[in-house]
Amino acid sequence: METLHATRDPAAIRRTAEALHKLQTRPWRVMEVCGGQTHAIIKYGLPELLPAGLTLIHGPGCPVCVTPAAHIDMAIELTRRRDVILCSFGDMLRVPGNGGDLLGARASGGDVRIVYSPMDALALAEQNPQREVVFFGVGFETTAPANAMAVLQAARRGVGNFSLLAAHVLVPPAMEAILQHPDCGIDAFLAAGHVCAVMGYTAYHPLAERYGVPIVVTGFEPLDILQGLFLAVGQLERGEARVENQYRRAVTEGGNRPAQDVVTEIFQVVERRWRGLGELPASGLGLRPAYAAHDAQLRFGLAEPAEPAAGVCLAGQVLQGRVQPPECPAFGGDCTPEHPLGAPMVSSEGACAAYYRYRPHERRTAAAGQGAHG
Amino acid sequence: MADGFSPGGACPIPLSDYPRVSLAHGGGGRLMQQLIRRMLAPAFAGSVAEAQHDGARLPPLIGTPVMTTDSYVIRPRFFPGGDIGSLAVQGTVNDLAMCGAQPLYLTLGLILEEGLPMDELWRIVQSIHGAATAAGVQIVSGDTKVVEQGQADGIYINTAGMGAVPEGLRVHPDRVAPGDRILVSGDIGRHGIAVLSQREQLGFETTLASDCAALHTLVQALLTAAPDTHCLRDCTRGGLGAALIEIGEAAAMELHVEEGGVPVSPPVSAACELLGLEPLFVACEGRLVAFVPEVQAEAALAALRAHPLGEGATAIGHVAPPTAHGARVVMHSPYGTSRLLDLPSGEQLPRIC
């Protein structure tokens, strides 16, 4: 595609990196919130192009990483029912809950199917009227409109055997939790471009103002990320703290109103326990009472299991950027992608998996107990 | 070709009587005899095979004998560009070819699920016959079992292959040496994406077909032009990425690959973007990677490109001596940055993030 080509053009990327080098005069720490951005940063080796004093911290922007373990447990419980077909995005299948993962549930005989879109799950429900189809609705605000539409259509078309196990999380409360922490060492944020394509970025003005941090809405291609960093560093160097939009080709300040309307129709804001971050008020989405018939938790009488005491896994601190993965004692030893202790080692965008896969020399250093590299 | 075999003709087992494979067809009785005699044996009889005998006596081989085996469980059974039958022949032929062997004989083990539509079995058998004939290999022995409904997912196929490596030729990862050029015979990921396109819940449409093909004549052309080729590997499950990592480890070398030079066709690239897959780890079934000493690399590339199955061949990197970090594959991006290539834990799963 034309767009993708241009945003990966080596010459453009080189020139932006050079401009960034000239711009920066002091060390800065910038957090990118979105897992998709983490993935691109690691895949294209972007940290190598940055000025030495610019540190990128990977934030809690991977919904797979922050989906509560309790919800995975509830999903697994559903798979034990013969009549249930549990549909999920591929990302979630290997994430451990408190008692195994969905891939294991499938191996034990559960009917677990990967779908690309929640509408595929709805179609499955219509094709299988004698089965119960549950869609595991994870994701940030980007995915909420799709999941909302599936529920809306199910209600309108009377597809009684379709329900949603809602586990949505919202980005601004997570950013605020990070900013509120006394040890917060983040100077600026790259805000998640596709979340903002849906929600717009009015919610970020109070955060920028209250905490004095630049927030730049950024895309996902290498050029986008470098430009986002350039704008963020520019503000930092000039002592500014406002919301700026790098991803103008896809994002407007007000966002996507039709999408927001459907989300508001179906969902309400609820308290949500984030894996690793704990309970954050007004940080999740749950189905409104009017759609209770399609709420899997109510429909199947699922009780949310209590969160066990945190073990060795430092996911919470990693997600908030306070610990870099190689600094975790379990990193690369007890905790690897083949036997993960926590979600950030499973998801392809989790910070731990990203470090493990693409910087194995740090893996060895950590295992030898020498701590972080660079 | 044996008497009585008519590819493209009506199924030799009357479908009105037996629309589906039943347990009786594997029971050792008359129905099984009928299946073997009418459908299977005619398709696979060759001059060295003695029908209805337990073992096939083969003439002496010239060269070093090489054997391999592989099992095929692919779903869906039929996909754009091939099916489980043609794959079962080509995959095993390719394993032999990657050793530098000329593929000669195959055995064919079929495990059929009770209820498999008979006309599908007939299609698969014809496909096996066609692929074997095209590859110049003879199917000299076989076995058929029928299992209860719910097992074998329709059909499982095992093929064992035997070939002969000419005297003096040795193609093996332990020959990979610093300075070797790394060549790939064409664009990657077609098979995996073609198969994925058939799975409804990932519903996307493409005209893309699998790249599945028997590569032994391509290998012959390569070895004629570059007789000192050190190592060959066909990229199957796990794609080019897995092949590079495995060879790097087996050879204990450091491989350097220009990411921008790895050929990926636009539909494969688009499908991978859509599903969040890494093209390097998407399956191929008709592509090879070759490690060739530098002095023969140009000739090798020219020979590959001159062959219909190697038109898109290109050089993607080179081999370097290992450092203290040991065997690894370093991917160089078009931006002057690099990263290490590591195997995914299991099958790549389409993602939303």
Add this chain to the structure above:
Amino acid sequence: MCLAVPGQVIAIEGDEPLTRQGRVDFGGVTRLVNLAYVPEVVVGDTVLVHVGFAISRLNEAEAARTYALLDELGALEPEPEPESEPTA
């Protein structure tokens, strides 16, 4: 959360706003995409697609500006102080 891919709308079917679908071409691969959230989109437009839904219409003018931002980068760069050294 974020994997949304640009594709071009080559056909549109359906009148009902919530179920209006477009056939979107991602460069050799096509998929039916729900257009409920981009009612203004017409054939020929480029949309960003996430899990089978178009979540945004790509603004071509802004896209061109992104690639041209480099020229603006020159304008945005503060004039270097004569005595300061850039951080390498």
